[in-house]
Amino acid sequence: xxxxxxxxxxxxxxxxxxxxxxxxxxxxxxxxxxxxxxxxxxxxxxxxxxxxxxxxxxxxxxxxxxxxxxxxxxxxxxxxxxxxxxxxxxxxxxxxxxxxxxxxxxxxxxxxxxxxxxxxxxxxxxxxxxxxxxxxxxxxxxxxxxxxxxxxxxxxxxxxxxxxxxxxxxx
Amino acid sequence: xxxxxxxxxxxxxxxxxxxxxxxxxxxxxxxxxxxxxxxxxxxxxxxxxxxxxxxxxxxxxxxxxxxxxxxxxxxxxxxxxxxxxxxxxxxxxxxxxxxxxxxxxxxxxxxxxxxxxxxxxxxxxxxxxxxxxxxxxxxxxxxxxxxxxxxxxxxxxxxxxxxxxxxxxxx
DNA sequence: TAGCTAAAGCAAAGTTCATTGCTTTTTGTG
DNA sequence: CACAAAAAGCAATGAACTTTGCTTTAGCTA
Numbered sequence: 001x002x003x004x005x006x007x008x009x010x011x012x013x014x015x016x017x018x019x020x021x022x023x024x025x026x027x028x029x030x031x032x033x034x035x036x037x038x039x040x041x042x043x044x045x046x047x048x049x050x051x052x053x054x055x056x057x058x059x060x061x062x063x064x065x066x067x068x069x070x071x072x073x074x075x076x077x078x079x080x081x082x083x084x085x086x087x088x089x090x091x092x093x094x095x096x097x098x099x100x101x102x103x104x105x106x107x108x109x110x111x112x113x114x115x116x117x118x119x120x121x122x123x124x125x126x127x128x129x130x131x132x133x134x135x136x137x138x139x140x141x142x143x144x145x146x147x148x149x150x151x152x153x154x155x156x157x158x159x160x161x162x163x164x165x166x167x168x169x170x171x
Numbered sequence: 172x173x174x175x176x177x178x179x180x181x182x183x184x185x186x187x188x189x190x191x192x193x194x195x196x197x198x199x200x201x202x203x204x205x206x207x208x209x210x211x212x213x214x215x216x217x218x219x220x221x222x223x224x225x226x227x228x229x230x231x232x233x234x235x236x237x238x239x240x241x242x243x244x245x246x247x248x249x250x251x252x253x254x255x256x257x258x259x260x261x262x263x264x265x266x267x268x269x270x271x272x273x274x275x276x277x278x279x280x281x282x283x284x285x286x287x288x289x290x291x292x293x294x295x296x297x298x299x300x301x302x303x304x305x306x307x308x309x310x311x312x313x314x315x316x317x318x319x320x321x322x323x324x325x326x327x328x329x330x331x332x333x334x335x336x337x338x339x340x341x342x
Numbered sequence: 343t344a345g346c347t348a349a350a351g352c353a354a355a356g357t358t359c360a361t362t363g364c365t366t367t368t369t370g371t372g
Numbered sequence: 373c374a375c376a377a378a379a380a381g382c383a384a385t386g387a388a389c390t391t392t393g394c395t396t397t398a399g400c401t402a
Contacts, residue, residue: 019388038350205362
């Protein structure tokens with residue numbers, strides 16, 4: 001039931017369907033539209049629910065190359081490739097247009113913060129000088145996501161440049 | 172005519188109207204819905220047009236303090252205060268959800284790029300070492316907008332920190 | 343199992359949206 | 373001024389969305 005609905009939403013978002021409404025989702029999921037109308041306030045609410053589930057599921061293993069520079073480079077590249085996938089873009093946009101209060105406990109940012117923390121901690125234990133975790137979030141993560149949601153180009157070179165920049169902040 | 176439409180959209184967005192459709196906008200503007208349907212492809216297109224007009228209208232005079240550090244600090248602060256206003260946030264969100272196609276360049280970013288270019292040029296003419304314009308966009312503008320659209324906190328201190336960070340990139 | 347409760351389905355009705363052909367008004371120019 | 377082109381209004385039509393009351397099914401407990 002709920003799985004079928006999530007799957008339907010995922011498929012529609014993935015296909016880039018121009019029209020994602022309760023009736024459309026319901027038909028795809030093989031359920032009655034009324035069910036959706038009764039459970040969620042509007043389409044965005046459902047969309048965001050699915051988006052959070054999809055965006056926080058980190059199948060990615062965190063890089064551990066032995067140097068923060070390479071860790072960050074690989075990590076930024078993984079993220080860049082991930083969030084530029086069409087369905088990820090749509091999910092991110094859905095999250096943005098969704099309600100403010102729910103997003104504020106932004107699970108996506110939290111995941112990134114934890115990952116950055118882990119890499120920085122390992123680097124410091126190795127005796128490396130590192131930028132701070134907030135710096136990494138502000139100067140690597142933020143520009144990547146900013147580019148995606150505002151439809152600006154994101155590629156390998158860009159991710160690499162951001163990592164290079166943040167590493168110059170090490171004092 | 173066109174002014175009335177823009178005004179109507181502005182009011183609706185400002186009020187946080189849950190339902191912004193052509194018929195609704197038309198009624199508010201005192202025009203016929205057909206006019207809207209014929210002129211714009213869909214509501215998002217109109218919404219983005221108004222958003223761009225509102226977001227790029229720079230009544231702000233560009234800081235010119237005699238040092239890039241202070242110019243950037245004031246500039247970042249002006250932007251931070253501006254884009255955290257509720258109606259600005261709504262416009263930004265509207266732009267994000269409207270921007271489905273990767274084709275067009277983001278006018279908001281363009282404005283910021285021009286402003287950054289001007290400040291950097293002046294600084295270089297004074298003989299100051301400066302970060303690059305893309306660096307300023309990536310490490311000051313991007314984090315600010317990212318925080319706004321993902322409902323993360325933005326304040327004076329944050330803007331100041333970003334400017335400080337980007338200035339450490341000067342080689 | 344019987345019975346109670348919550349969830350899902352069904353169907354009908356109302357509302358809003360979106361499209362289209364045609365008429366009217368405005369605008370700009372010879 | 374007059375006329376042609378563009379823009380806006382009007383009205384009718386169909387489609388899609390939303391809501392609602394009621395029925396049916398599923399799940400759970402005594």
